Amino acid sequence: GINGDACELCFNGELLTERGCNGLFMPRGIDLERCGDETCKNGAHCVKGSCTCREECPYQSFPGSICASDGRTYDTECQLVDHICKSQKHLYITRYNPCQEPSISLIKPTRDIQDAGFNNQYQYPATPTSITVHGLLGDYCINDLDCSVHHGVCSETRQCICDTDYESSVNGRFCILSQEDQSPCSSNPCLGGGTCEEHDGTFTCFCPSNRMGNQCEMELSAHEPLVPLFNGLSSYVELAALEKVDHKLSMSIEFKSFDSNGLIFYAQQYDNGEGDFISLAIVKGYIEFRYNLGDGPVSIISSHPIKINNWHKVQAKRWHRDGILKMDSYPDVRGQTKGTLRSLDILTHPFIGGYPIKNINYLSINFGTSDFFSGCIREFKLGHKDIKIQSASEPKSRKRVDLGECQTAECKTSPCKNEGRCVEGLDGKYLCQCKKNYSGPECQEEKNACTRNPCKGGGECKFVKSEPICECPPGRKGTFCELVTLSDESAFTFVPSFNSKSYIELPTLRHVSKSFEIQVWFLTYQPNGMILYNGQNTNGHGDFLSLNLVNKKVQYRYDLGSGIANMTSKESVQIGQWHKVKITRKGPHGSLQLDDGQVVTGSSYAPLTELNLNLPLYLGGFKFSYTLSRNSDIVIGLDGAIQGLSVNGHLVEDLMEHAKDSRRITRFSGPPCDSHKCLNGGLCKPSFRSYTCKCRKNYIGKYCEKHLNVVDDKRPVHFNGKTYLKFMNKLTHMINTNETNMDLVEEDVQLIEWNEDFDTDDDEQIGQIIDDFDSDEETFDIYGRRGETNNKFTVHLRTIEKNGLLIWINQGTSLKGDFLAVAIVDGYPELSYKLGKKQNTLRIKSKKRINDDKWHRLKVIRRRRTGLIQVDKLKPIRGKSGTGASILNTNGKVWLGGKEPLPPGLPHQYYKGFKGCIRKVKIFRKRLDLLRHGDNSNLKLCSRT
Known part of the structure; x- marks a missing residue:
């Protein structure tokens, strides 16, 4: 473990003592400095001829807590150097982690040091310093419990000493076995099932996958990822063997470094460093990507240096002889090996952050530096595989040596309550990892039966006398709001109203990471209020998306992790009037439009371009204010109503049905259904600033003003080119003429649609498959995205028009x-x-x-890729689509007579609605009763049959 011309150096920076390299490290910044006739010692420097302690750290120190030879834990390396200077004591670093023994925290101010061994000219401010005091060997004690050193006991003289068969270590911090030939691993220093390995008179702990730390003393959390900290001296992670990297290999890593040199990734062909290799390292402040295929190495160097203590994202790719290196948003740098060899042969395990000590000097020739990585790594990917190098469930992580927890400066204030552990989250902010019975961003909330909200349908859970009590929203009842009392008719007209303290909690937005288009129809009675919010972390840090009213202007903000985008509408909202706001985002670029006003554009800061959301989506208000990002500028909830929400062209038809939770939601009563516009018991359904009447049985017309009689039953329905009928729900329900299950959409109503399955994965959206054309028992579920192998439509119609769309089913926009x-x-x-x-x-x-102008029967059938169309009893015309998909995936809605708007790219004849008469429609063998469907506003009958 010792090298140098005179065998005076420890290879990894440890302090050489009479017993060799035994784990002590000299803090940086305490070199001797000449000052006139005297010498400044212990970190002091010369200022105007006097030795003075520095007020600020002159270098980027190791950021985590460290343990010094006086047995005390110091928050940073700089704090230790400051203490050494002010006390003029010779202290060393024994480990780059907190001292192991249980400690008592003591906060005390520093005091001027005035003694014969220290010049009074040393000046420093009297700032508070946090130092941890331990029950070390020689400390006063009352019983054995006061002695925190392992194998330490309290003597008759009330001092902590080593137990029988043990003796004090050189630094007085440990009790070690007295036998000189005793193995360092004999005391089982590795905790939690860690494996101890002896070398050079000391030991290394190889931790199981659920632990980390010098002696595996830290247990990894299962529910939140840690950001591992590498100390630049002995930390490293050994990965499983690389697979299929002979021709190509790509890696991506997000890190921040505390030094301008350090090994990030290394893999080689042979253990002795000979043969092929590939490496990624920081060399003199620049990223270097190196590899050797056997004809000599190539070195690809980043165009810009890294910034110390700043997060960077680096991508390195190799394809045969060619290599590409990219850092952040800077241009790619490319390189190529010489010679003809194209294959990379790697036979050993790769390493991250460092390397086992042997042959380190020889290997450093390959990767360009003899320093290990000092800093934090929050993401590492090989190819598309995200490797949690510190995760308990990561099979690619074989060994972890001397990893710590990356902590922000905020962790020094101990923000985590109830023994929560403070770590650095993936967004660079602090994150509290709570114990089992606590939750919240700072572990301040004790969990109870309401934590997972057992209340159904948006019910609000309250914890009363150790029992969960559900307060049910309109249309629900039961212990857990499990019973639906809202009739279909009431649900048809229900619009949620908010009172500035209300909210609706919906599932997290999905499929919006790269781009989205969102529309909201809202009404407000106040100039300020939250419309929509979705965030990443419960402490308000990380990515977010917000839509908010500020002084009657609509404010649209989002943060992808590198700075917010902020857009504000040019127009103001009108109090008590319905408005439509549309927001979009593609990568960092976004847009905002209020009604038909000016489109406002904006962008978030580079380099991040994806939106990562983990929390629920909130409409109209928020549950806990601390979950909101401060950058969202949200202060209060909406005082008004939300009529519609659309994401990527898909509408939530019933917000309360999809709600996971809600509070203080009531039924909205106001325009456009604020007067008795629908006659004969018809129900008024708002459609932005217009409305639709849902008529009772035997009534039709825009206002349900026309009564049907027996003669009308035989008359066909007239389509005027703007009559669009939308069918939804199960077909078996639609056939029942005593129920009303069809929506009629007027020409001035523009629908936005969002499937009920917006929270499911694509491979879960196949739905019910129909295998039998002619089954009378077919229950064709056409609500939500469904996959159909077969379709069959029969329509009896009459027309004189040359062009027009008759039936339309689709997916997306x-x-x-x-x-x-x-x-x-x-x-x-x-x-x-x-x-x-x-x-x-x-x-x-x-x-x-x-x-x-004659009656015809039109039959259309599709079975997988084969289609058929037949007019009357003539010979059918067949066709077959190309090889590939055979299932029709749609949003489950069948439109009769046309639809607006239609996607661009169709034959121009499709954009005209059907004009003529229809007297019979069948889907499979089930007939639709058009007249008694119910939502037949503005429906007219043909004069003759």
């Missing part, structure tokens, strides 16, 4: 998704559909013209 359409093109009916992103649109056109 563009033609990138699946769709199926039936239209009349130049007088001929045609079926078209697209299955999957890689398929082209198939169009099957009948040879029979039908715009002759």
